[in-house]
Amino acid sequence: MSSELKAGYQKPLPTKSRDGATFWKATRRHQLVTQHCPDCDKHQFPPRRLCVHCGGRRVDWRQVSGKGEIYSFTIVHRAPEPSFSPEVPYVVAVVDLAEGGRMMTNIVGCRTDEVRVGMPVSATFEEVTDEVTLVKFRPAAGAAR
């Protein structure tokens, strides 16, 4: 992406939290990481201080495959603020990651009317500014359209 485009990015950027720092550092390297609990071996997203599955207190971070499946989606026709207006209609989806955990994202790389619940998707990294890279998802290779 050209630096002019990056400089022109007007949409809201993620607010920064202590818990999310590791995640955002990884996305800049085009890696998707989620928290993992060594006690129950489950993953979780968003990041928290504890494992919400078992209450374990030793959550660490692991790189995950970036593969997932659309749990639900909506096609947004009315932008929540003017910076999104050029994009409408666009797809906001929640994706279940293969290793566990669910995240909100946009589905890119296909028409809005091709998006389905259950569609296999894979992560793609969008460098929206020099500091921030968002994780979006596109239909997995071979996914039925």
Next chain:
Amino acid sequence: MNEQAIMRGKTAIVGVGDVIPKRGETLDDYWGLAVEASLQALDEAGLTTKDIDGVVFSRSGYPIAFPTFPTNFCQQMGIVPGFMEATPHGGQQMGSMLWRAATAITMGMASRVLIVATDNRESRLTRGGVVNRIASQNTDTEFEYPFGPLFPSAMALLAQRHMHTFGTTSEQLASVAVEQRKWAAMHPKAMMQKPLTIEEVLASKMITSPLHLLDICLVTDGGGAAVMVRDDEARDCGKPPVYLLGFGDSAETQGVSYLQDYVQPAMYRRATEQAMRMAGVSHSDVDVLFPYDPCTFHVVWGLEQMGFCKPGEAAAFVAEGNLARGGKLPANTHGGLLSYCHPGIAGGFLSIVEAIRQLRGECGDRQVPNANIAMASAMGGFMAWGVNILGREPR
């Protein structure tokens, strides 16, 4: 008697009031709304501000130009309470207002509590502003909002999953708006009176699929209030008492993304089961239901989560007309958030006001015959859920 039944029927609402703008009008008068609704409720109860010794107050849902603490309300009314409380959880707060008042009364901290829910969301934020503002503030600003969800997108995501799982259709969802508009047309204060068809709902602008404009609630100003007293005083007031029989609150997540199961979330079940156990009522005892309706889908969802329909069966139940006058389960008989009035924080409380009017037999054309037990739900703040059960007798 289970231990929770300590609260069953020990308090009663003896007066209610609500201030509803006319269609096309706003009431940009936050304290005026709160005071007017309170005075209506006090007049019904035959009480004055000097009889009140407890206050439960819903703060405005959004940062507006002035503070809305219970202290501000006490100052307005000249009340020096032994108990005061501001309720959280956004639109869910009607779920927590009644039990907080009832608990204070049962514990002896107060004997007559004024409960007030008011907001001037439309005039302060404008309709479009509400949709924008809540999206940017009530979603997860780190992991959700950068992707551009609208506020109603959270509801749309839930609806889409339900459609995928059960084959629920847009026509079935639209029938919720149509049925509630029929009820609204029988209520002289309802903001939306014009009959509505399924075709009109489906032809209205798509906002966030599968929800059209007419699948989504109103944005208005308005307010409601109620006076609650101890059971031994309840029959001495101006209106027949309506007893608080049971209640339940629960929550799961703030962001919709993180709710574990969209089809049968744990929070719903927990709050509903607690309320019904406490009240000692079963589903067949409920004469009139008030499922929270920020969009058409939530009525379908609520019927299933509260156990009135099996998962996947509520959409057909609604489309068959069962929520209508004379139906198996009359619901949202004032028109609800979709057609009566929805001043944000106070929206759910207007269901409580209507439930009480139904149980007192005051509803004219829309009166549900022999209404003895009413149940109301609310959601907000964001994935929090509350249920209240009210009855004509303390049981």
